[in-house]
Amino acid sequence: MTPNQSYTRNLTLLTDYYQISMMYSHFRNKLFHKEVVFDVYFRKNPCGTGYSLFAGLEQVIEYIQNLRFTEEDIEFLAKTYKYDKEFLDYLSDFRFTGNIWSVSEGTVVFPNEPIVRIQTNILEGHLVETAILNLINHQTLIATKASRVVFAANGDPVLEFGLRRAQGPDAGVYGARAAYIAGVVGTSNVLAGKLYSIPVKGTHAHAYIQSYSSELEAFLNFAEAFPNNLILLVDTYDTLGSGVPNAIKTFQIMKEKLGDQFKNYGIRLDSGDLAYLSKVARKMLDEAGFNDAQIVASNDLDENLIRDLKLQGAKIDVWGVGTNLITSSDCPSLGGVYKLVAEKEEDQFIPKIKISENPEKITTPGCKKVVRFYNKYTKMAILDLVMLQEEEIPTYDFIAFDPINIWKKKRVKDFVAKEILIPIFENGELIYTLPSIEEIRAHAKSELSTIDDEMKRLSNPHIYHVDLSRKLWDLKYDLINKERKR
Amino acid sequence: MTPNQSYTRNLTLLTDYYQISMMYSHFRNKLFHKEVVFDVYFRKNPCGTGYSLFAGLEQVIEYIQNLRFTEEDIEFLAKTYKYDKEFLDYLSDFRFTGNIWSVSEGTVVFPNEPIVRIQTNILEGHLVETAILNLINHQTLIATKASRVVFAANGDPVLEFGLRRAQGPDAGVYGARAAYIAGVVGTSNVLAGKLYSIPVKGTHAHAYIQSYSSELEAFLNFAEAFPNNLILLVDTYDTLGSGVPNAIKTFQIMKEKLGDQFKNYGIRLDSGDLAYLSKVARKMLDEAGFNDAQIVASNDLDENLIRDLKLQGAKIDVWGVGTNLITSSDCPSLGGVYKLVAEKEEDQFIPKIKISENPEKITTPGCKKVVRFYNKYTKMAILDLVMLQEEEIPTYDFIAFDPINIWKKKRVKDFVAKEILIPIFENGELIYTLPSIEEIRAHAKSELSTIDDEMKRLSNPHIYHVDLSRKLWDLKYDLINKERKR
Known part of the structure; x- marks a missing residue:
């Protein structure tokens, strides 16, 4: 199989x-x-x-x-309308x-x-x-939408994060596939990753932070599990007041521990004004010596907002795009x-x-x-x-x-x-x-x-x-x- | 099974x-x-x-x-990240x-x-x-949208016709289910009909008409197959010029043949101005003595258009709603x-x-x-x-x-x-x-x-x-x- x-x-x-x-x-x-x-x-x-x-x-x-029509399919059709037996036999043997x-x-x-x-x-x-229309309409739509998002990101990596708002499991799985074809670099959808060999990506949720007695403790625990793939979500309580400072502390501890082996790390912003927050966070990270910390942004992004954020000099390295991509929100069907x-x-x-x-x-x-x-x-x-x-x-x-x-x-x-x-x-x-x-x-x-x-x-x-x-x-x-x- | x-x-x-x-x-x-x-x-x-x-x-x-995680799932996860063996064993035994x-x-x-x-x-x-969010977000969205359409139709039957534009197979199948829960009376989606015991409904396509040498011949052939469930699509060539007159001829022939046994019949309009065409078609049908012929309308309907058509006195008995319902086109996600x-x-x-x-x-x-x-x-x-x-x-x-x-x-x-x-x-x-x-x-x-x-x-x-x-x-x-x- x-x-x-x-x-x-x-x-x-x-x-x-x-x-x-x-x-x-x-x-x-x-x-x-x-x-x-x-x-x-x-x-x-x-x-x-x-x-x-x-x-x-x-x-x-x-x-x-x-x-091919299964016996169960034929039974259902026989119940639905009084078809001749010859027709039902024809369907039983049906092949394209x-x-x-x-x-x-x-x-x-x-x-x-x-x-x-x-x-x-x-x-x-x-x-x-x-079925042909259903499958082609859907994936062509999402591939087209995703290509617009990738175009707006102008070379920055885009991640597909939309599964929870997709129109059912197939929309999530086939949508992730179509988005990857169109140029996104990975998906949060593990099943799509497995079925289609798409790179799977992800960070952690607010709930993770909440389940520790402090944000810093949560960050340090996450860092221990993922020392080489460490993106910390910094907006559970207060992005600039606690999230970024605690992320920096975590990076410092990891850096001390791992030296040059500490790489592939950064923060994720998921609320507030992404242009403003990313610029201030960038400064804070740079001043602490973490110039190679990545800033990942998510929160209702689409191609237009990405274009506008970039125009305003947002310091965002990676764009996580969810609902608007996976549903093609402003044009959710191809005719x-x-x-x-x-x-x-x-x-x-x-x-x-x-x-x-x-x-x-x-x-x-x-x-x-x-x-x-x-x-x-x-x-x-x-x-x-x-x-x-x-x-x-x-x-x-x-x-x-x-x-x-x-x-x-x-x-x-x-x-x-x-x-x-x-x-x-x-x-x-x-x-x-x-x-x-x-x-x-x-x-x-x-x-x-x-x-x-x-x-x-x-x-x-x-x-x-x-x-x-x-x-x-x-x-x-x-x-x-x-x-x-x- | x-x-x-x-x-x-x-x-x-x-x-x-x-x-x-x-x-x-x-x-x-x-x-x-x-x-x-x-x-x-x-x-x-x-x-x-x-x-x-x-x-x-x-x-x-x-x-x-x-x-439950299959062996194949565990293998995939083991490849994705260097998880401890204990964790993979835990997943192998995982149950909710x-x-x-x-x-x-x-x-x-x-x-x-x-x-x-x-x-x-x-x-x-x-x-x-x-997965919980994906399933609940999708079906709650479509049920809500469908309930709006049913509300606008104000007692007229609404049919769900959207499978070909749905966002993948699940969106079509689960969407039809949600729409039926919300009050539509049937779906064109045969699989949804089988899986969830939803009444399946449908007429025929333009291609059916095209594959006969004349519209009338096509209508008569269809009538022979479905004498008691006969909705004829009248807009393949010219709705009022040929479609409705040919439908009336077909009804006359069937009426002669079957007498009072001829029932459950009508026409479907799928293009043009549905208010105007339905009013003229109604008159033509009534004048020919077919007061009980139903008029089914389709073509990019949604709750707002249905409300407006009804306000203008459209003579439509049944509303076939496709793309806009099955994708919830103006609001394609629930957050x-x-x-x-x-x-x-x-x-x-x-x-x-x-x-x-x-x-x-x-x-x-x-x-x-x-x-x-x-x-x-x-x-x-x-x-x-x-x-x-x-x-x-x-x-x-x-x-x-x-x-x-x-x-x-x-x-x-x-x-x-x-x-x-x-x-x-x-x-x-x-x-x-x-x-x-x-x-x-x-x-x-x-x-x-x-x-x-x-x-x-x-x-x-x-x-x-x-x-x-x-x-x-x-x-x-x-x-x-x-x-x-x-």
């Missing part, structure tokens, strides 16, 4: 009831072999950011591999048999481009929608959707469209690929082009145009091009080698280095171009006109 | 690393038998509401019952041996009163903090905390306090009970009084006072009093009989009927009184003064 398997469950029923209803209706119509293509994409980056950071694929893979393409975890992605594509029979296609874009008829995929009163809800039809163009000199991303699968990728200068304001044109030149969707499952078999979390994290770092800082600005960032190829644009608008004429 | 056990995991490592660090230090100091008391409480209702609805206890109980009190699920609770109390040795007390309030010394509990630069972060010391006073004639809740465990509950008129603005006084009379914390675990044994979800839901409904509608107002609600007994108030301020004098 790998560590992950001790946590992973069979989530076959983690789906919306209407998926089963639609499967049942299609089953009655004998459509088990009807092949369809669904795209996963989102319409807006979360948190007003200029990009999103893709995560959650590993959990999607586990989910697909564990897909289709193809899945996805961008890799840690890839920077943008609105209105497919990030996962599922090609399979229509029954399977329905069943897996909800990823899963839309039917093509259906096979007589060995050919026919593009499908959905019209809506809300124009942004109109889908882009057809089997598509996503090509990212990079400047061949700077290696920076220039634009993404969504193309029909059968189209050739441009090899020399071309004109791209905005799919809504079509007069907005851009000449793309001096580029190298890369397809970002890669094959994951083929005929139900996993054909993708899962990278390690360190590889994913390194990939995310390298991906974030290919987009301009203007796109990472915390507010009102630069908007990246995601255009449609001319052929795809024509197809889409032909289908819209055809449907409107009905 | 009960249905729940197929989903429940061993979450022993679902804790913050600092808990293990503190346990280790206490272990080295041979404090395994030191008995302590921790209170769980929150400082502010979420979402600007006037109350919170407590949920999550059942999952806390499962968590406590499953608490303490006492827990809690309010029951579905109880209305308020800021600054203990809602869970843990009395156990200090090592166990630390370990369980994080429940877990604080040391007493420690046993020579057979006596000594009250403990934590001071802070932020006054609202100062704790209320001592072993406490929470007493709710109801008007004996109207049965409405008047006020909660937090008292020391050993104090007698008043039996006749008394004066309560606000713990911050102590000049604000209130005579409490004609009351019946009830303690709201009840025993759950005693010496590690579960001594509480878990109620069924229907019992919890009925309790929540009855609880919500004991608080004034003024406290349920969506914005700026009436603030309920949670006061301290005079004896407790004196104790708290004595300890503050003592600490400040140090």
